[in-house]
Amino acid sequence: MWHYRSTQVRIAVSYVLLFVLTMAALTVYLTTYLRRTYLENLQEQLTADVHLVADVLNARLAAAKAGDNLDPLADYYAELLGARLTLIAPDGEVIGESDFDRTQMDNHLQRPEVQQALSEGRGFSMRYSKTGREEFMYVALRVETEESVVGIIRLAIPVNEAASDLNRLTAAIFTATLVVTVLAVVLAFYIANRTTGPVRHLTQAVQQMASGDLSTRTLPTTEDEVGQLARAFNHMATELEEQIRALSTERCRLAAILEHMADGVIIIDEDGQIQMMNQAAAEILETAPETAMGKNFSTVARHHRLIELWLNCRRTQREGREAIETLQTAKRKSRFLQVIITPQYGAIAPGFIVILQDLTRIRRLETVRRDFISNISHELRTPLASLAALVETLQDGAIDDPPAAERFLNHIAREVAAMTQIVEELLELSRIESGRVPLYVKPTPVSDLVVRSVERLSPQAMRSGLSLAVDLPEALPLVLADKERVQRVVTNLVHNAIKFTSAGGSIAVTAYAETNRVVIMVKDTGVGISEEDLPRIFERFYKADRARSGGGTGLGLAISKHIVQAHGGRIWVESEVGSGSTFFFSLPAASKAA
Numbered sequence: 001m002w003h004y005r006s007t008q009v010r011i012a013v014s015y016v017l018l019f020v021l022t023m024a025a026l027t028v029y030l031t032t033y034l035r036r037t038y039l040e041n042l043q044e045q046l047t048a049d050v051h052l053v054a055d056v057l058n059a060r061l062a063a064a065k066a067g068d069n070l071d072p073l074a075d076y077y078a079e080l081l082g083a084r085l086t087l088i089a090p091d092g093e094v095i096g097e098s099d100f101d102r103t104q105m106d107n108h109l110q111r112p113e114v115q116q117a118l119s120e121g122r123g124f125s126m127r128y129s130k131t132g133r134e135e136f137m138y139v140a141l142r143v144e145t146e147e148s149v150v151g152i153i154r155l156a157i158p159v160n161e162a163a164s165d166l167n168r169l170t171a172a173i174f175t176a177t178l179v180v181t182v183l184a185v186v187l188a189f190y191i192a193n194r195t196t197g198p199v200r201h202l203t204q205a206v207q208q209m210a211s212g213d214l215s216t217r218t219l220p221t222t223e224d225e226v227g228q229l230a231r232a233f234n235h236m237a238t239e240l241e242e243q244i245r246a247l248s249t250e251r252c253r254l255a256a257i258l259e260h261m262a263d264g265v266i267i268i269d270e271d272g273q274i275q276m277m278n279q280a281a282a283e284i285l286e287t288a289p290e291t292a293m294g295k296n297f298s299t300v301a302r303h304h305r306l307i308e309l310w311l312n313c314r315r316t317q318r319e320g321r322e323a324i325e326t327l328q329t330a331k332r333k334s335r336f337l338q339v340i341i342t343p344q345y346g347a348i349a350p351g352f353i354v355i356l357q358d359l360t361r362i363r364r365l366e367t368v369r370r371d372f373i374s375n376i377s378h379e380l381r382t383p384l385a386s387l388a389a390l391v392e393t394l395q396d397g398a399i400d401d402p403p404a405a406e407r408f409l410n411h412i413a414r415e416v417a418a419m420t421q422i423v424e425e426l427l428e429l430s431r432i433e434s435g436r437v438p439l440y441v442k443p444t445p446v447s448d449l450v451v452r453s454v455e456r457l458s459p460q461a462m463r464s465g466l467s468l469a470v471d472l473p474e475a476l477p478l479v480l481a482d483k484e485r486v487q488r489v490v491t492n493l494v495h496n497a498i499k500f501t502s503a504g505g506s507i508a509v510t511a512y513a514e515t516n517r518v519v520i521m522v523k524d525t526g527v528g529i530s531e532e533d534l535p536r537i538f539e540r541f542y543k544a545d546r547a548r549s550g551g552g553t554g555l556g557l558a559i560s561k562h563i564v565q566a567h568g569g570r571i572w573v574e575s576e577v578g579s580g581s582t583f584f585f586s587l588p589a590a591s592k593a594a
């Protein structure tokens, strides 16, 4: 838990070190000071005592002769003073000793305190005693009469014994220091823990935040700098959370826009690596965003003009635009693209934005419109040309030949009728297409839609040598239909079947019910429609077989398709060249029962 480099340990250790050093210095100073004072006191005490003894023993020493035994005297005073007393003759011989056997003691003349006393009157020394075998403090005094030196009185005390009080004191000081130091260590760690606790909390909170939990907050417990830091942290976390939330919302919106955009958008970096690609772009380039991601634009684009445009844009640092026709490998159809490449220099992430607009549909609509106009002109030109020729013939004199004139006028009337039909059908088609004609939809029996049209066309079928039959199942549901218009669809389909079936063939109109809808079917045994014509026969003016189509405008199926679609149904065809065609169209069912 406690790392040796943590702030807590650092604070605690330095605090403890400082404390221990101070205490050690104090202890050393205190003990030496005490010892010195104590020894000084002791010395003074001994000096005072030795003077006292000298005063008392002055006469006795003066009277002493060599070989005297003054031990009892020494014993007596030593006992009184609580110290060792030695009486020494001026020649150094010990003549009285309180604590040891005098006979074992050598001449004391050379003892430093004795020498000092002899020369200076008083001598002091602290040394190891040969006699006592321990350290003694000695104070010696020269005793003299008016004429001569009569001896030396020496008082001694073993230092250790004397210092035992001192040692006790020192021990007490050490014990106190030790106890206080231990307390200090505990306190130091406690304080350090208290101080660094909030910092640890903060660290934990920051780590949690770094691992993605932005809701982390730390509680500011104190009012000090750490508390301020915690508050600042909380504030920062709130701001950060809000900013990140705003950013991700923005990001989601942007992603949604890009994903649902019809235009392809690709973002590439300076080196040409794809950073982003939306679904539309992926579809245009026939790839998937996941596979394209991180690849080079040139490998994904695959179209040399697209790559050239990008390289050019990179070189000039200018926006590049170009219309490009590409070939879709999957559908084998060409596609028209408007490509815009914009460089993003100086942005946070420099690179390029490529926008791919698919103009194929617009192009196709343009083509359809152009074809439509040319088809109309073509369709009208033929009858107009023949009208012009007929009128001219009449003007040139045919008008004066009544039978011929009548023929020509009949011919003119037919051409005008054909033209009127074209114009009327066109008008009808454009009205249905624009949705301007209202449908009067009612639940209607299928027979109502089919029988009338078939009956009307029966004579024509008979003339062409064809059998035409209606065969409806019994229990067909009613369909939602505008009767007039659906009849028109049936008429168109049956009429076509008659036109494109040679004598001896047969035409059948049937129907069957499916879930929610009824399918009506017109089947013939005619010439059929080739595979390449099949997808186009519902287009305006499209005629697969111009020779057979005869007076047809090529608008019948287009009108039928629009009528069926306006009902919410579908029209389609199945056919095989030589064996006949079947046209189907569906109408929504009104109810289950007939």
Ligand code: ADP
Binding pocket: 492, 496, 497, 500, 524, 526, 527, 528, 529, 537, 542, 543, 544, 545, 546, 549, 551, 552, 553, 554, 555, 556, 557, 558, 581
């Ligand atoms: P049209 O007035 O020429 O009949 P439609 O729009 O009705 O115009 O038909 C378009 C073309 O579809 C026709 O010219 C014909 O080539 C083809 N077609 C339509 N119905 C049939 C059919 N039953 N059998 C074969 N070809 C057909």
